[in-house]
Amino acid sequence: MKISLDWLKEFININESAEEISHQLTMSGLEVEGIEEFESIKGGLQGLVIGEVLECGKHPDADKLSLTKVDTGAEEPVQIVCGAPNVAAGQKVVVATVGAMLYPGEGEPFKIKKGKIRGEVSLGMICAEDEIGLGASHDGIMVLDTDLPNGTPAAEYFQIKSDQVFEIGLTPNRIDGASHYGVARDLKVLLDRDIKFPETDDLKVANLSRTITVEVQDAEACPRYTGLTISGLKVAESPTWLKNRLEAIGLAPINNVVDATNYILHGLGQPLHAFDADKVTGDKIIVKRANAGQKFVTLDEAERTLTAQDLMICNTEEPMCIAGVFGGIASGVSDQTTSIFLESAYFAADVIRSTSQHHSIKTDSSFRFERGTDPNMPVRALKVAAKLITELAGGEVTSEIVDIYPNPAQPFEVSVKYKHVDRLIGKHIEPAKVREILEGLEMEFLSDSEESFTVAVPPYRVDVTREADVIEEILRIYGFNNVELAEDLSADYLAHFPKKDSDLLLSKLKSMLAATGANEIMTNSLTSSEYVKLVNSIRDEENVQILNVLSADLDVMRQSLLFTGLESIAHNINRQQRNLKMFEYGKVYRKVEDKYEEDNRLSIFVTGDQNDESWRRKTGKSQFHDLVSLVDRVFQFLNINKFEQDSVESDLFAYGLSYKSGDKVLANVGMVNPKLQKKAGVKQTVFFAEFDWDLLVKRYKQDVTFKEIPKFPEVRRDLSLVLDENVTFASVKGLALKAERKLLKHVNVFDVYKGENLGEGKKSYSVSFTLLDEQKTLTDKVIDKTMQRLITAFENDLGAIIRK
Structure with a gap:
């Protein structure tokens, strides 16, 4: 909502600056989100004055130019070269002086500079109306009919209006403030000033000739x-x-x-x-x-x-x-x-x-x-x-x-106890001050005693109907900043293990994802039921149907963040933004029997190239593992390290992984089913991850464990494993950590190869193993024995062939 400072002055006398008024309004509950400068003509005609053409003659070196002497109110007349055909001596004109910035009706703004035109000095410009944004005519200069003295600002002649406008973020309960008079009512109390209402006593009924x-x-x-x-x-x-x-x-x-x-x-x-x-x-x-x-x-x-x-x-x-x-x-x-x-x-x-x-x-x-x-x-x-x-x-x-008006609206009668005022505000406020504030807010005292009082709240304050509402009115006018913190305020009584703050955790996680180069999106909770018909893992009967459907494509509440996310990706791709890394936090909805359920989800999308083209590095298409690395960072951030990986079962994906904790699915990650991509109009591969946010918060570990950095060196050994094509790296990693629990600290795949020389249905993983004994230096004998144990496990359990 926009409120003009000059307009406010029609209702209340204001001498304070816009910034001071902004602070007063914000602290009283009408939050000012910004202050804009308004000018009825852009630039406010700054640097433009009324001038008089004293002399006008032909330019010596140009037939279509005139050489003029113009009185602009300065000590000496200035010389101006003018190209208008109608310029003549004796005219009152608008002159843009040197340094003035002009904002024409069309085209870019430009600054008036001292210069030479065809060899003659020109110290300003005599203006046409389109050159200063006052109209569209460019037939000639503006000739004024005025007795104003030369040098008078053009803004004064044209009654140019400048103003400061408050952008107020009006909360739904404060509709009483949705007008200049409403805002002035608050300022009346805050500034202790009288408020004016427009006079109408001289409104007369001329006759009754047109009665309806x-x-x-x-x-x-x-x-x-x-x-x-x-x-x-x-x-x-x-x-x-x-x-x-x-x-x-x-x-x-x-x-x-x-x-x-x-x-x-x-x-x-x-x-x-x-x-x-x-x-x-x-x-x-x-x-x-x-x-x-x-x-x-x-x-x-x-x-x-x-x-x-x-x-x-x-x-x-x-x-x-x-x-x-x-x-x-x-x-x-x-x-x-x-x-x-x-x-x-x-x-x-x-x-x-x-x-x-x-x-x-x-x-x-x-x-x-x-x-x-x-x-x-x-x-x-x-x-x-x-x-x-x-x-x-x-x-x-x-x-x-x-x-x-058969049933006139009555004020709200609200009783308030003084002890509750002190208790809720956290400070004793004298009853006289309480009365001053409430009467300033047009509340009438019906009764008043040492213990309590009753006020009649005017009907336009639809948000003040209870004791707590009246106390809030007292506090916002008294001033939140005027309530001092107690001297004995302490934090040492706080619980050693504070309750998990889901909102704060989410905010920090969003910052982490944004730091990786991902952009946050916020999509519509409504989507098309056609998506669900393309898959089996989401049941059509669990759709939450919209009764007053606005569009055939917005007829159900989403059961997954995937559908609306794909639409956002399509929107970006259609505008030449193909390399995308995005995340979203939002709700999903479903109907189970006669009940409606909603859950919080976090999603990540990766599509297009890994990075923009550059001479410094090559780019390539985003891969499944680019998304997995982001998923791993989320789990690391939340200190969640106990989970199992399995092949994803949902047909939202062409392939992927499911991260599970017991029988609960923490996240599903994979390549999006091409049928869903086609439905959304996306023609490039999209990788998608969806987390159960509520479950993540439950598994989140707030405790941070510190331990001494090992004094002994770690050792890396590599193996090249030829495996069946359906064996995942997660299987390799899980088996390795099971076979060597003490010394094996990290397992990583750094190359994947497929070729005819490996045989049909085979692939090769190049895997690194990091070994560390925190108590002593590893010997070759121990390292070799450990690696042999791993090789045996891979050969026996996964049918691996170790490439030499």
Whole structure:
């Protein structure tokens, strides 16, 4: 959400800097994520002044150039070479002085420098409107009609607006802060200042010539509906000040009527809607539920199918607007509109939220209504809007204000004990200070004693309904930083073996993976059920089906991170990013009988070349073992070293390994089944690993064991083993460690060979064995005896042939 500092000043006097206000808001719960500079014209016309052409003559060496003397307010006139055909003595012009940076309507910015043009010195530039971003014309220089003195900044003449805009990360509970007036309410208490609300006392009803009646058929969905008519107006472009206000917060101006409603929405937090009064058939507004299956075309020209739950604003013949969400194209304000019915209402949050989600429509109005607006604001905002529209578009109010409000909203009554305030905040706050804070937040004290008090919380604070909520309000205004740490605060009572922090562990693991060159991805939890139909290891009946399917390709919750990861890989490959190393943490979902289950998973993807092309080293295609090395690093990071490896059983893979701890699968690793790759549109080999994160956390060892570095040297011996093609290295390694438990510290394969000379169905592993005795130096006799024991085990158990 964007909040303009200048706009805030309409409601409260602010002398502090944007940085100071940012700090105050952040510490009170309206976190400012950034401050942007806004300029109605880029560059703010800095370095541009009003000048007067004193002399104008032909350039001695160029027929199409003029040599001018221009008074820019400096001590002496400056000489400027100008190529415009309309330049003449006596004109008031815009001059870009030396050093000014210009931002043209099209093209790159450029800086004005002192220079020579065809041998004549030129100390600036007389500007056309397109050269400074004020328009598109380049027919000649701008000639001004002004009595401003020479040297006056051009920004002053053109009323260039600069502003500082806060980007506020509004949390869902603080919808009361979703407007400039709402933010000003917090600043009122934080800065101890008065707050101003726009005056409307001079709003007059001219006559009752255009009365439109209102009937609310569903008071629960629409507890309050107000409106009035304005006739004789003229729809036109908004004035500069209003366009600047809207553009500062990222809105595109439309016309004076629509812009006025947006101005009130973002200024006061009350959504409004203007109907062309001539389109209100029967001069009657009816607020009712839609007929199921009814078609309705919204302002974006999209035809939507309504449901019986949708609340509609209708005339006597047809719907005109989806209440609180989006207007209809047939009844909206157009250039031909001369009279309007201006709506200001309060709708039930759950009704608007349901409609907005069903139709996938998110608007500034629905954003506020579905979180809860102020039921006491509609008439106040309506008056401000009516006054503003008549000022901008002319016309006059031609009806009384309709206000249908059968059951006025009541404040929330909340009782609070002072001892609970002290206990939850961690500091004693004087009752007088508590009262000052809460009354500043517009809470009325109904009772107050030494032990407790009761306050009436205004209805617009939909998040303050309990004792803890009121105490939170006290704390955020009092200031978290004003609660001191106790002098006796100590950490020596903490458990010696703290509870495992899954989030912290995951964060550190992500950093480790990122350090290997992998990129983290975050994919949609929805995927296509077609993937499951291609494999047997994931059961179709365990799919979690989506009831309101948005797309045929997003009809189920994913049972594996593989499917959405493949789609991300396809997206990257289609944009020429073929060498990928990615990881993702996310949930997978399945339905078991009548229960739904979700589990946390960690995945790693490797595809394409091992590294980008370089003259320093050769590249090659990523291999299965490139992924395995990453998987091993994950297990090392988590201090998990007790597991078995077996061939993967899942047909998500063409081949691979399964890492198991007992009967539990820690991870499956392998090459992705080509059928799944084809379904995702990936034409290059992908290697994929998926970890059971919850199981990894359980197996994670927090203890770090230290031991002395051995004083004796280690010894390496190599063997070349000819094996059957189906024998894995994991089998070789496991057998070796079983045959020699004491001296064998490390087993590694450093070469794999297949060839006709080995025989059909055979392969050769070149394996290194690292031996170490931590108590003494190894002798040749012990080494040879150990290696012979390993050779015997390989020959007997694996049918290996030892190549000499």
